[in-house]
Amino acid sequence: MSQFIKIYETNPNEAAVDKVVKVLQSGGLIIYPTDTVYGLGCDITNTKALERIAKIKGIKLDKANFSFVCKDLSNLSDYVKQIETSTFKLLKKALPGPYTFILPGNNKLPKEFKKKTTVGIRVPDNNITLAIVAKLGNPIVSTSIYDDDEVIEYSTDPELIFEKWQNLVDLVIDGGYGDNTPSTVIDLSGDEPIVVRQGKGSLDIL
Numbered sequence: 001m002s003q004f005i006k007i008y009e010t011n012p013n014e015a016a017v018d019k020v021v022k023v024l025q026s027g028g029l030i031i032y033p034t035d036t037v038y039g040l041g042c043d044i045t046n047t048k049a050l051e052r053i054a055k056i057k058g059i060k061l062d063k064a065n066f067s068f069v070c071k072d073l074s075n076l077s078d079y080v081k082q083i084e085t086s087t088f089k090l091l092k093k094a095l096p097g098p099y100t101f102i103l104p105g106n107n108k109l110p111k112e113f114k115k116k117t118t119v120g121i122r123v124p125d126n127n128i129t130l131a132i133v134a135k136l137g138n139p140i141v142s143t144s145i146y147d148d149d150e151v152i153e154y155s156t157d158p159e160l161i162f163e164k165w166q167n168l169v170d171l172v173i174d175g176g177y178g179d180n181t182p183s184t185v186i187d188l189s190g191d192e193p194i195v196v197r198q199g200k201g202s203l204d205i206l
Helices: 014-025 047-057 073-079 085-094 127-136 158-165
Strands: 003-006 030-032 039-043 067-069 099-104 118-122 140-144 171-174 184-187 194-197
Touching: 003 014, 003 158, 014 030, 014 039, 014 127, 014 171, 030 127, 030 158, 039 047, 047 140, 073 085, 073 118, 085 099, 127 140, 158 171
Parallel strands: 003 171, 030 171, 067 118, 099 184
Antiparallel strands: 030 039, 039 140, 067 140, 099 118, 184 194
């Protein structure tokens, strides 16, 4: 049976965060708030959990474009090739924030992502997410939860999300109403930044 727990962003409760981390460490899937839409995530080191997410999304794991949600930029060198100083400055300016940056992946990527040449890095400006990732000690692999209703696109009410997803995931966090605009995706893997998707994040950072 899936758990439904309330966590307040202003001061995330440590015991609740510990509970979420335990679920992740045991291979569970969580739905959690970010600074944009609610996300579906799991521990990056757990193959079975990664396969579950890929199955839910109806895609093969090695073809999946999941984001790596990090607590800050200190994890970068674990997954990303050496980047230019100008690129790093841009990341520092934009993060934490509503952006996903596509960067060149290195050969230390988890085995499930070895075929990937790039990786999407995300540091959301949300205290709940950052507390969970910090406590977990490594990134969450994440994807947005779409709604079947094409008019709505993204569900924002945690109770309705729980109702819909409780049989597919192990825990849903109620972090208040979510946004319905996804992150801005910017590809920094080439010579020039390319805007892949204009979302919540302003392009003034470029």
